[in-house]
Amino acid sequence: MDTSEIRRRFTAHFEAGGAWGAHTVVPSASLLLDDPNLLFVNAGMVPFKPYFLGQESAPYPRATSVQKCVRTPDIEDVGKTTRHGTFFEMCGNFSFGDYFKQGAIELAWDLLTKPVADGGFGLEESRLYPSVLAGDDEAAELWMKATGLPRHRIVGLGRKENYWSMGIPGPGGPCSEILYDRGPEYGPDFDPATLGPDMPVELEDRLLEIWNLVFMQDELSAVRSKEDFDVAGQLPKKNIDTGMGLERVAFLLQGKQNMYEIDVMYPVIARAEELTGRRYGADKVDDVRLRVVADHVRSSMMLIGDGVTPGNDGRGYVLRRLLRRAVRSMRLLGFEDRALPELMPISRDRMGETYSELVTDWDRIAQVAFAEEDAFRKTLQAGTQIFDLAATEVKSSGGGVLTGDKAFALHDTYGFPIDLTLEMAAEQGLAVDEEGFRGLMAEQRQRAKADARAKKGQHADTSVYRGILDAHGPTEWLAYETLTTESKPLALLREGLAVPVLGSGEVGELVLDRTPFYAESGGQAADAGRIEFDGGVLEVLDVQRPVRGLVVHQVRVLEGEVPADVRELHAKVDPEWRLGARQAHSGTHVVHAALREVLGPTALQSGSYNRPGYLRLDFGWTTSLTPEQLRDVEQVSNEALRADLPVGWQYMTLTEAKEWGAIALFGETYDDTKVRVVEIGGPWSRELCGGTHVDHSSQIGTVVVTGESSVGSGNRRVEAFTGVEGFRYLARERDVVAQLTGMLKAQPDDLVSRIGDMVDRLKATEKELEKVRLAQLLAGAGEIAGAARDVGDVAVVARRLDGAGGGDVRTLATDVRARLDAGRPGVVVLLGVQDGKVSVVAATNDAARAAGLSANDLVRATAPHIAGKGGGKPDMAQGGGTDVTGVDAAVEAVLAEVGRVRGA
Structure with missing residues (x-):
C-alpha cells in the first residue's frame, strides 16, 4: 500500500467517523508557524494548539489531518535507526471536548485492524500491543472492551513513555501507545505483562510505536521534568490528540525494513x-x-x-x-x-x-x-x-x-x-x-x-486577553469601513493587570467594544491616532491582536486621566497616517508584481513591512539585482501607477483563492473557510492580504526604489518610498545634484563624467604619494639594519615604528632582513603603531632558522604584552594587538626569546 493510499484511507476513516461522528478534514498547515517556542511544526497537534490551550474556540468539535512535520534534535541519528527522520508526516485525529478515551481507542483499533478490502490497514491483531500509563486502569479496561484482548496484552509503561505535557504548566494527560511486534529478528522474546515502567532498549526496534493516543485531561501546575510534575486538577474540557506516523505504518505495510525504503x-x-x-x-x-x-x-x-x-x-x-x-x-x-x-x-x-x-x-x-x-x-x-x-x-x-x-x-x-x-x-x-x-x-x-x-513583545501571556474575549466577545473591527467610531471601554490594563484609572502621562492598554484602528499584521504597521473622552485625550501608540478576535490599543494619556468606567470614547484614526499606510501597502503589492514581471515568477515575496511612505519587501533570490533590474522594477511599478489600475478585494475560501492564482505569503496561517484576496489590475497582482489599500493604483502617488540588499542566503530585500515621501526623496536628490553642479560649474548631464575624472586623478595622485612614502620608508631600512643588536651569535633588529601600518611593517621587515649578513643568524621583529593598534611582523634568515629560531615563536612572544595574537611560518610571521602601552615590553620579550633559544 503506497503512502498516498495510506493518507487517503486515514482521512476517509475519520471523515466517516461512524458512531463517534464525522471529523472535519483539515489540510496540512505550513511547516512554519508563528510560535516563539518552535522553529518548525514538529507534531500534528501544533496547528491546533490554540484550541487545546483554550486561547481560541475550535471551529469544529472533531478534526483529522495529515500534517507535515520537521524535528531537528535527531539530525545526528538520521540513517542510523529505523525510526529517526527529519521530515515526516503525522496522521492525527483530534477531539475538542467531544469524544474521549473510548472513542479514540475504538477509532484507532478499527482502522488498524479492519481488512484492506473494507478500507482499513489490515494489521494482524496478534502483533498489536496497546500500552497505557501504569495505573490507568480505565484505559486498560476500555482497550479490553474494544479489542477483546486479555489484560496481560495491555502493556503498562511509566510517565517517561506514556504521559504527555508541553514541558510547562498547562494541559497534560496520560497516553496510550499502539505497539507493533515486528518479530524475533528485531529483538528478543518478551512477556508483555512484565514490561515497564520503561521500554527496554533491546525491544525498541521490535516493539515499534506506530500510534500515540493522548488523553488530555489534567491541568498541570508545575512541570519539573517529563516524569516529575504536579496535577492541579482536571481540565474543564477533555480533549483527544493522536498521532500515527505515516512513514512507520508505510514501511510495515510495504514490507520494508525501515522508513528510508518506502515508496x-x-x-x-x-x-x-x-x-x-x-x-x-x-x-x-x-x-x-x-x-x-x-x-x-x-x-x-x-x-x-x-x-x-x-x-x-x-x-x-x-x-x-x-x-x-x-x-x-x-x-x-x-x-x-x-x-x-x-x-x-x-x-x-x-x-x-x-x-x-x-x-x-x-x-x-x-x-x-x-x-x-x-x-x-x-x-x-x-x-x-x-x-x-x-x-x-x-x-x-x-x-x-x-x-x-x-x-x-x-x-x-x-x-x-x-x-x-x-x-x-x-x-x-x-x-x-x-x-x-x-x-x-x-x-x-x-x-x-x-x-x-x-x-513576541508584551503579549506573550495571553490569558488576560482571553478572559476579556470570553467575557465580552470579539471586538467589532471597522478599519475597512471608517476612520472614527463611538466606542465603549471593555478593559483598562497596565503591565497586564486591570487598573481603575490611567493618570496623565501614563501608558497602558485599552480594549474597546468597537474600533476603527488597524492592528499591526501582514507587515503593515498599526494605525496612529487619538481616543478622546469627556475630560481627556489618549494618544494611540500601537494596536495589536494578542488573541484572535480581540483588538488591544496601547495608549498614552495626553490630557486628564481615564477611568476604567468611562462611558463613551471617540476613537479617531489619523487620516494622513492611514492614507500613507494605504499607499505603502498597495505599493508593496505593486513592487512585488513588478519584481515577478522583471525577474520571473520565482521571485516570490518572503516577508514585508510597510508604514506610511515606506515599504520593504523580502523575496527569494540568490543574486544581487543589477542597477538595470532595479530601474526596470521601478519603471514597471510607476507604469502601473500611471495606468490607474483598479484595486479591489473579495472574500473566498483558501482553495478558491489558490485556484484563482492568488499568492500567499510563506509561513502565514490563513483561515480555511474565508480569506481576503486583494487584486490590482485583475490578474496582474492577486495576493492574500488583510491590509488597507487605495482604490486605484494612481493614488499611491509614486514608487521610488532606494536600494536592494541581502538578508541572508537566497533572500534579497528591496526598499522604496511611496506617496509624498517618494517625492521628498526625489527632491533631496535634486538638491544634491544642484549643489554638485554649482560646486563643479557643470551641467547635470556632465556630473558623472566630471566626478569620474576627479576620482581617477585622485587615485593616480594617491598612488604617486604611496610610492614616495614607501621610498622614504625603505630609505631608512639600511639605518635600521645597521642598528642590529647582538644577542649571542644572532643579529637582532627589534624596534618600534610609530605611524606604520601592517603592510608597511611587512615590507620593511622583508627589506631589513635582506640587508643583514646572510652568513650569521639574523632576526627582524618590527612593531608598527598606528591608530591605537599594533602590527607585528617577524622575519628570520636561513641561518637563524638553522639555529632553531622561528618567526612564529617570536610573534607569539610579543602577544601577551600587546593584548594580541598572531602566527605564521618559521621564516615569516605576523600578528597584531590593541595595547600600545606594551610595545616596549614586547621588544624586550623578543630579545629574551632569542637569548633563551641561543643560551645567551
Whole structure:
C-alpha cells in the first residue's frame, strides 16, 4: 500500500467517523508557524494548539489531518535507526471536548485492524500491543472492551513513555501507545505483562510505536521534568490528540525494513546508487550515508517549498545543515559533481503527487537548493584551507586538540558540519574539543530563542486577553469601513493587570467594544491616532491582536486621566497616517508584481513591512539585482501607477483563492473557510492580504526604489518610498545634484563624467604619494639594519615604528632582513603603531632558522604584552594587538626569546 493510499484511507476513516461522528478534514498547515517556542511544526497537534490551550474556540468539535512535520534534535541519528527522520508526516485525529478515551481507542483499533478490502490497514491483531500509563486502569479496561484482548496484552509503561505535557504548566494527560511486534529478528522474546515502567532498549526496534493516543485531561501546575510534575486538577474540557506516523505504518505495510525504503524515499537512494556506484545493503557505513541523502534531500525540498532559505541561524541554519550534509554524504560516497540537480527532482516527483505546490513552484525551490550546493562546493575549498592553517597552528604549538572555538568558527563562518571537522581532524591525527563546540552551539541557540521571545513583545501571556474575549466577545473591527467610531471601554490594563484609572502621562492598554484602528499584521504597521473622552485625550501608540478576535490599543494619556468606567470614547484614526499606510501597502503589492514581471515568477515575496511612505519587501533570490533590474522594477511599478489600475478585494475560501492564482505569503496561517484576496489590475497582482489599500493604483502617488540588499542566503530585500515621501526623496536628490553642479560649474548631464575624472586623478595622485612614502620608508631600512643588536651569535633588529601600518611593517621587515649578513643568524621583529593598534611582523634568515629560531615563536612572544595574537611560518610571521602601552615590553620579550633559544 503506497503512502498516498495510506493518507487517503486515514482521512476517509475519520471523515466517516461512524458512531463517534464525522471529523472535519483539515489540510496540512505550513511547516512554519508563528510560535516563539518552535522553529518548525514538529507534531500534528501544533496547528491546533490554540484550541487545546483554550486561547481560541475550535471551529469544529472533531478534526483529522495529515500534517507535515520537521524535528531537528535527531539530525545526528538520521540513517542510523529505523525510526529517526527529519521530515515526516503525522496522521492525527483530534477531539475538542467531544469524544474521549473510548472513542479514540475504538477509532484507532478499527482502522488498524479492519481488512484492506473494507478500507482499513489490515494489521494482524496478534502483533498489536496497546500500552497505557501504569495505573490507568480505565484505559486498560476500555482497550479490553474494544479489542477483546486479555489484560496481560495491555502493556503498562511509566510517565517517561506514556504521559504527555508541553514541558510547562498547562494541559497534560496520560497516553496510550499502539505497539507493533515486528518479530524475533528485531529483538528478543518478551512477556508483555512484565514490561515497564520503561521500554527496554533491546525491544525498541521490535516493539515499534506506530500510534500515540493522548488523553488530555489534567491541568498541570508545575512541570519539573517529563516524569516529575504536579496535577492541579482536571481540565474543564477533555480533549483527544493522536498521532500515527505515516512513514512507520508505510514501511510495515510495504514490507520494508525501515522508513528510508518506502515508496517516497527509496527512489532517491536508487539514484544515488547509480551516481556513486555503491550498493545499498553492501556496507553499513555507506547505508547510513545513503539514508542521510534520502532523508535530507526530501526534508530540504519540503522546507524550501514552505519558504525557508539557507542561512546561519534559526530555520535557515537547519536547512543549510541538511543540504550540506546531503552533499557531503554524496562526496563521501565518491560523487564529486553537483548532486542535488540529480536527486531532488526524484523526490519532487514522489512527494509532488500529494503536495502539488512542489511541482508548480519547482523553479524557485530548485534555484534555492542548487545555489546552496554551489556555494558549499566553494566553501569546502576555502574552508579546507582555513582548517589546514588551524591544524598546522595546533601541531606547531605541540598541541593535539583543535579548540571548540576553532571548530565553531569553521561551522559558523564556513558552514563546515562538525562531523566534517571531526573527520578531517582525525586524518591529521588531532582530536576536537567537541564539548567546547557544543557549548558555543548551545549559546547560539539560546540567543536565537531569546531573540524570538523578544520579538513576541508584551503579549506573550495571553490569558488576560482571553478572559476579556470570553467575557465580552470579539471586538467589532471597522478599519475597512471608517476612520472614527463611538466606542465603549471593555478593559483598562497596565503591565497586564486591570487598573481603575490611567493618570496623565501614563501608558497602558485599552480594549474597546468597537474600533476603527488597524492592528499591526501582514507587515503593515498599526494605525496612529487619538481616543478622546469627556475630560481627556489618549494618544494611540500601537494596536495589536494578542488573541484572535480581540483588538488591544496601547495608549498614552495626553490630557486628564481615564477611568476604567468611562462611558463613551471617540476613537479617531489619523487620516494622513492611514492614507500613507494605504499607499505603502498597495505599493508593496505593486513592487512585488513588478519584481515577478522583471525577474520571473520565482521571485516570490518572503516577508514585508510597510508604514506610511515606506515599504520593504523580502523575496527569494540568490543574486544581487543589477542597477538595470532595479530601474526596470521601478519603471514597471510607476507604469502601473500611471495606468490607474483598479484595486479591489473579495472574500473566498483558501482553495478558491489558490485556484484563482492568488499568492500567499510563506509561513502565514490563513483561515480555511474565508480569506481576503486583494487584486490590482485583475490578474496582474492577486495576493492574500488583510491590509488597507487605495482604490486605484494612481493614488499611491509614486514608487521610488532606494536600494536592494541581502538578508541572508537566497533572500534579497528591496526598499522604496511611496506617496509624498517618494517625492521628498526625489527632491533631496535634486538638491544634491544642484549643489554638485554649482560646486563643479557643470551641467547635470556632465556630473558623472566630471566626478569620474576627479576620482581617477585622485587615485593616480594617491598612488604617486604611496610610492614616495614607501621610498622614504625603505630609505631608512639600511639605518635600521645597521642598528642590529647582538644577542649571542644572532643579529637582532627589534624596534618600534610609530605611524606604520601592517603592510608597511611587512615590507620593511622583508627589506631589513635582506640587508643583514646572510652568513650569521639574523632576526627582524618590527612593531608598527598606528591608530591605537599594533602590527607585528617577524622575519628570520636561513641561518637563524638553522639555529632553531622561528618567526612564529617570536610573534607569539610579543602577544601577551600587546593584548594580541598572531602566527605564521618559521621564516615569516605576523600578528597584531590593541595595547600600545606594551610595545616596549614586547621588544624586550623578543630579545629574551632569542637569548633563551641561543643560551645567551
